[in-house]
Amino acid sequence: MKDKTDILIIGGGVTGCFAARELSRYDLDITLVEKEPSLCTGTTKANTALIHAGFNADPDKLKGRLNMRGNQLYHERIQHELDVPIEWLGALVVAKEEEKLPKLEELLEKGQENGVPDLEIVKGDDIYDLEPHLADDAIAALHAPTAGIVNPFELTVALANNAAMNGADVYLEAGVEDIEDKGETKLVKTAKGDIEANIVINAAGLYADKIANMVGIDKFEITPRRGEYYLYDKQADIDVQTTVFPVPTKVSKGIVVTPTDEGNVLIGPNAEVIESVENKSTTREGLDEVLNGAQKTIPELSKRNVIKEFAGLRPAITETGDFLIEASDEVPGFINVAGIQSPGLASAPAIAEKVVGIVKEEIGGLREDPDFDPNYEGPPKFRHMSHEEQAKLVEEDKNYGQIICRCESVTKGEILEAIREPVGARTVNDIKRRVRPGSGRCQGGFCEPKVVNILSEELGIPEDEVVLESKESKLLRERTKEPLLNEEEVSDNE
Amino acid sequence: MNKQEYELVVVGGGPAGLAAAQEAYDQGVRDILILERDFELGGILQQCIHNGFGLHYFGEELTGPEYAQQFMENVRERGVDIKLDTMVLEVTPEKDVYAINSDDGMLYIDAEAVILAMGCRERTREAIDIPGTRPAGVYSAGTAQRYVNMEQWIPGEKVVILGSGDIGLIMARRMHLEGAEVEAVLEIMPFSGGLVRNIVQCLDDFDIPLRMQQTVTEIHGKDRLEAVTVAEVDDNMQPIPGTEYKIECDTLLLSVGLIPENELSKDAGVKMHDVTGGPIVNEGRETNIEGIFACGNVLHVHDLVDWVTEESLVAGKTAANYLQGGIDKREQEIEVNPGENVGYIVPQKITNDVEDRKLVDLYMRCKKPMEHVTINLYSGDKKLLDKNERRVEPGEMITFPVPEQMISDDMDSLKVDIVKEGE
């Protein structure tokens, strides 16, 4: 690891990676450190993936203002620059009872004040034109066509790779253990070595309070709030066209039903304050709450065709209920980007914009790098191609003729690309998030041994060192007693 | 795109595809192509290195690879074309087959008939909805079997197995012999889904406990599996509060059911059966799409490969008849319906008029285990045939041969039920 940098970003979630990418526009030396062996293992890997339109955003709060700006930036820039799935499916807030109508009107007005374009309240058949399989007792719905969905994994990976292409350095398995404030600079001690930085940006998600504590800041505390989900098979024949919300009540925001960018249906999340920032377990009660809630808007949902359950943690600052994005008064050169709960993903481009503004002020001006290239293209997606396009791809590279994941039709070529990118994939789950082997109905039963094999070959490590996610999550223990291969072949493999 | 033409394309080179191709050849079809996505033929049998295959068909006990070997040689001798490492991506209702491999690139094959023999896949932890964390160390039993028998890696040291299907039982013994501690095999039902001989040979012989009416209710561990919570269940398979206990383990193997792998079939417009999860077929194993046939585990999950072979010979023969000028249809279709204590019957209908046929085999599974039973075949209210069995189990497929002469022109449905002897 290098020992000096202008700007050190802590955290490889969407917040950190977006900041790295936006700062790499300037003539600065940028470094991002992430404690896990892969990007996107924190809150960014387990959420609803919505780019909220902003009708529910509170203009008095930072998170409300940044949500509006973020949505605009996704529309105007991000979707054109980065090869990342973003779809403007629109959102529907569905009222089933008369007494919910005033709340719907209130959302409409608030949205209009916030400047959300094209909002309208639809009634009767118009609701079912938008969402044919909605519960049959809907009486009105607020329709927000500028709401969208994004693939958060691909987004984060695209941002990190784009930053790296523009000169940023990204270090994985480089968890920050301590920070020494040396006045002008900060000496950041990581698992990969020490690095001296002029400016430190704390984007450590659920651990942001612990990072802040390292430099003596204890003005905020992160409280994890868990949300659980069910994800359905693409072939489940559940017809959902938009992102469907119930009308929020004082007690609950209600369970969302939404398509994902790949055409699965996702339902969740509930909200439960928990003790530990490590506790991403799903629970019987939580999952039941999610399914019951979802059935209120889309009754045909059941446990049939569920292919995945998961949970994510919102890193909330409970006192303010808001984002905290500021240069610390106490510790110059230390910028907190904390409390990035929902709508952190929708706001991410605007959060990055704000961070750039703060850095500009701290340094006193930034020079643009004339070579900055805002465009990034990810591995090709075999599954979305016509047979003609697929034929051409294999002709160019034989590795695209080998299907590794049967459920999602992922080729060896795509997996190799993911490993060989500037910030390459190193774990089974990282490859799953980037190019989808194991994301389908068999959940890796078929392809996991093959992915382990490819990772081992490409990285030059034995198969029993390949991990699922964290450094300790090894998949294999030891060789079998009586190998069916001859001894030589086995020792060659070891 | 690499365009080719074949009379018959067989999707999948497991025992089903191999037997079907062999029989179609023996019936005179010469232009046959088998497409197999693995690097070798033989299907799931290649990883079943235990004994117990072929007792019915060969009259001797073979290992999985030995059994497969016989049929691999048969198709090779006959000069059937084979493409390995080749994934079939799509079969259209017009019987155009798209497949891909590294050497030929994209293949577009214009086929006159297609036999679907893609086998099945395993149900997952997610499909049975076990809450908890998502660490390494949770595998389907078949994946673990592949790691151990094909890749020579032991996935873990302290093992709990959920589900007493055959793969679970076989893997309990395998892991034990590899030096792992198998803490228990848990079964949510009051009876096992596996063959009785596997319970004896894989568990009893090694003192591995089989705990009925218990299931895993939570998974623990951050990086690697650390423990599972187990609970007793009631007769509706719901966990009984207060009965929970924890088992420390680093590995959970799931043997919780197989699902016929029919994504290709569905895209081809083939109609599926709710209970089997496979295509609806007539006795020739032809689907609703003329010229598309299905056999083996893709049609319904078999416990014995011998029946896979028998069924696939039928499919191969009918496909040959189809290619050689067509199949004569009966004037009236006969529906085959499950009655009391019958889960499903394959075929779901009898539609063909076949000259030299002596028997039509009905394959079925019972819903619950029963001792001293009579299996009755009815046409309307009229009983045609019965046979007695000492014991039936959902884990063991029942075959019921119906003599051709009993099937008459005026029938429109058949029904089978399984009742206590003398009832």
Ligand SMILES: Cc1cc2nc3c(=O)[nH]c(=O)nc-3n(C[C@H](O)[C@H](O)[C@H](O)COP(=O)(O)OP(=O)(O)OC[C@H]3O[C@@H](n4cnc5c(N)ncnc54)[C@H](O)[C@@H]3O)c2cc1C
């Ligand atoms: C249930 C749920 C639903 C949500 N739905 C939406 C939605 O629909 N739309 C929306 O806009 N937002 C949504 N959000 C919010 C959104 O997901 C988050 O705001 C966003 O992902 C936060 O990203 P982040 O990069 O700040 O945090 P993270 O993704 O958690 O990234 C922080 C990173 O820092 C790393 N790190 C921690 N400690 C250290 C250390 N010591 N050294 C180095 N690295 C470290 C972590 O490993 C992690 O990778 C949802 C959140 C949840 C939980």
Ligand SMILES: Cc1cc2nc3c(=O)[nH]c(=O)nc-3n(C[C@H](O)[C@H](O)[C@H](O)COP(=O)(O)OP(=O)(O)OC[C@H]3O[C@@H](n4cnc5c(N)ncnc54)[C@H](O)[C@@H]3O)c2cc1C
């Ligand atoms: C673990 C286990 C233990 C068993 N134990 C016994 C036993 O002790 N005794 C016994 O008699 N029977 C046993 N059986 C049952 C028997 O072996 C199986 O029922 C039989 O192998 C099924 O044959 P099949 O050809 O239908 O499926 P498979 O053997 O699964 O073959 C299907 C083939 O199709 C290929 N394929 C699938 N999709 C595609 C595609 N899109 N393109 C190209 N190729 C494709 C697959 O790669 C595979 O090779 C066992 C089965 C299992 C799984």
